[in-house]
Amino acid sequence: MAPDKIVNGVNIDQLFNAIDLFKEKPDLALFKFRATNKWLGGTHSRATVKDFYGPGQEDTSREARSYDLDEPPVLLGKNEGLNPVEYLLIALSGCITTALVAHASAKKINLRGVESRFEGDIDLRGFLGISPDVPVGYKEIRIYFKIDADLTDEQKEELIRAGEKYSPVTNTIKNQTPLSVHLDKT
Amino acid sequence: MAPDKIVNGVNIDQLFNAIDLFKEKPDLALFKFRATNKWLGGTHSRATVKDFYGPGQEDTSREARSYDLDEPPVLLGKNEGLNPVEYLLIALSGCITTALVAHASAKKINLRGVESRFEGDIDLRGFLGISPDVPVGYKEIRIYFKIDADLTDEQKEELIRAGEKYSPVTNTIKNQTPLSVHLDKT
Numbered sequence: 538m539a540p541d542k543i544v545n546g547v548n549i550d551q552l553f554n555a556i557d558l559f560k561e562k563p564d565l566a567l568f569k570f571r572a573t574n575k576w577l578g579g580t581h582s583r584a585t586v587k588d589f590y591g592p593g594q595e596d597t598s599r600e601a602r603s604y605d606l607d608e609p610p611v612l613l614g615k616n617e618g619l620n621p622v623e624y625l626l627i628a629l630s631g632c633i634t635t636a637l638v639a640h641a642s643a644k645k646i647n648l649r650g651v652e653s654r655f656e657g658d659i660d661l662r663g664f665l666g667i668s669p670d671v672p673v674g675y676k677e678i679r680i681y682f683k684i685d686a687d688l689t690d691e692q693k694e695e696l697i698r699a700g701e702k703y704s705p706v707t708n709t710i711k712n713q714t715p716l717s718v719h720l721d722k723t
Numbered sequence: 724m725a726p727d728k729i730v731n732g733v734n735i736d737q738l739f740n741a742i743d744l745f746k747e748k749p750d751l752a753l754f755k756f757r758a759t760n761k762w763l764g765g766t767h768s769r770a771t772v773k774d775f776y777g778p779g780q781e782d783t784s785r786e787a788r789s790y791d792l793d794e795p796p797v798l799l800g801k802n803e804g805l806n807p808v809e810y811l812l813i814a815l816s817g818c819i820t821t822a823l824v825a826h827a828s829a830k831k832i833n834l835r836g837v838e839s840r841f842e843g844d845i846d847l848r849g850f851l852g853i854s855p856d857v858p859v860g861y862k863e864i865r866i867y868f869k870i871d872a873d874l875t876d877e878q879k880e881e882l883i884r885a886g887e888k889y890s891p892v893t894n895t896i897k898n899q900t901p902l903s904v905h906l907d908k909t
Contacts, residue, residue, distance in 0.1 A: 546765030551799055556851050563854075566847040570808050574816035576837035579732030582820045584813040586805050591847075592797065599795060602805055606817030609785065611778065613737055613825075619772050619788055621818035621892050622756050624810055627770040630760035631792030632807035633904065634768045636850070639799070651762035654907075661752040661777075664822070664889050665742050668749075674894030681907040694906050701904045703850055706807050708860030714896050718819065718887045720880050721840075721867040 547642035558592075565592040580614035581607040622675065626655040628706045633680065636707075637700030641686075646696070650685035678710070733828035744778075751778040766800040767793040808861065812841040814892045819866065822893075823886030827872075832882070836871035864896070 541550040559566040568591030574584045587601040606621055608614025619627075634651055641648055656679050663673035682700070684693045701707055727736040745752040754777030760770045773787040792807055794800025805813075820837055827834055842865050849859035868886070870879045887893050 546767070548799055555799075555847075556853060559848050559851060560853055563846075563848060566851075566853075568845045568847060570806070570812060570843050570845065572809060572812035572816050572841045574813075574820055574839045574841070576820050576824060576834070580821045580824070581732070582817045582837075584816045586809045586813065589795075589809075596795065596797065599802060604790075604813050606813070606821070608821070609775075609782065611782065613734055613741075616785060618817075620756070621814045621816075621821065621890075622895075623758060623772045623775075624814035624817065625892050625895060626756060626758035627760075627772065627790050627792070628807045628810035628814060629902075630758050630770045630807075631768045631804075631810065634760055634762050635766045635792070635794070635807065638762060638766070648762070651768075653760045655758045655760070657756050659754045659756065659891055660749075661741075661754060662745050662749060663894070664891055665738075665745060665752075666889060667742060667746055667752075672894060672898070673889055674891045674896075674898060675900050678900065678902045680902065680904040682904065683907040683909070690906060690908065697904050697906055701902075703852060703859055704807075705845055705850055705860045706811050707902060707904075708849070708858060709808075709811060710860075710895055710900050711902055712858070712860060713899055714861050714864065716815075716864045716866065716887075716893060716897055718866040718868065718883050718893075720876060720883055721869040722876065723869070 544642040544645055545638055545648050547639055549642050549645075552639065552643060567591060577617075580612070581605065581617045622657065622659060625675075626657060626678070629678070629680070629704075629710065630655055632704040632706035633682070633700040636702075636704040637682070637696050640699040640703060641696055646686065646688065648684065648686045651682065653680060653682045655680050730828040730831055731824050731834050733825055735828050735831075738825065738829060753777065763803075766798070767791065767803045808843065808845060811861075812843060812864070815864070815866070815890075815896065816841055818890040818892035819868070819886040822888075822890040823868070823882050826885040826889060827882055832872065832874065834870065834872045837868065839866060839868045841866050
């Protein structure tokens with residue numbers, strides 16, 4: 538049996554097998570991701586992630602990982618961790634990068650390096666309830682990708698468009714994603 | 724001079740001073756948050772956050788913090804970190820918690836504990852480009868909050884609604900947030 542084909546560190550045989558499998562059995566493409574959070578006082582909280590669901594079963598094989606969230610002193614915190622809107626940029630950064638690299642790998646385009654930077658604008662009058670007209674969330678997020686590969690700028694642009702198009706976090710942000718918050722009475 | 728009033732670990736004098744300041748000088752409410760990302764091979768990348776802008780100046784006082792992002796083996800990775808859509812839930816978890824606690828504190832409601840759990844559904848046929856009709860991002864995110872305080876369920880529900888309403892990450896996800904991805908040719 539030939540060894541699996543690896544491009545940019547991505548096993549593209551496994552990638553194409555997954556595509557074939559999910560075409561045949563769409564239920565196996567349904568994943569559930571989860572986090573828990575515990576408030577630690579003031580603006581400080583700790584989130585923990587361990588299990589997820591998919592494909593077709595619970596996956597409990599990973600160790601739990603915890604992440605502290607806080608605000609800098611100017612935003613009433615003690616810098617015990619990054620703030621939530623910074624974690625959102627982290628999520629976005631890894632997601633577009635992975636989507637871009639997976640897309641390039643599927644097309645057998647070799648990449649030497651991918652670096653990116655992210656900046657988002659927030660007007661805190663929204664969060665503080667000062668002005669109902671001011672958006673509470675990010676007003677705009679700007680992203681810049683630098684790609685080191687033997688490609689023209691047009692080909693790099695194509696990769697960036699693919700990364701944006703197939704990134705779950707980007708799509709969660711750009712579209713109106715349904716979100717429901719419930720009181721847990723247990 | 725009387726000491727600052729602290730409720731739930733939140734300095735509400737500082738909170739109300741910020742509200743007064745931003746009402747008077749709206750430009751000071753404009754913050755910019757940032758991240759950078761470097762691809763490390765396969766589905767693994769590392770995001771770093773350090774500086775931000777606001778209020779009215781660059782803040783370079785924090786140490787840089789770095790976070791690894793990867794996928795589990797079943798999603799072509801090596802588990803070098805949580806995956807991007809899990810970081811999104813972390814962002815969401817800290818954000819609603821902080822907004823809820825800040826709101827309670829401003830109303831001088833004492834909280835003993837706040838815990839929450841988050842679950843989002845993703846159909847990977849979107850990411851893999853198998854079905855154009857399938858959303859690429861989260862199809863739905865469900866959130867459950869448990870609040871330990873001397874409050875009725877109705878009062879707890881009110882706090883949860885406030886947390887949801889004033890959370891920047893929630894609003895970034897629920898609304899269509901403008902996002903632009905550019906090729907950095909430098």
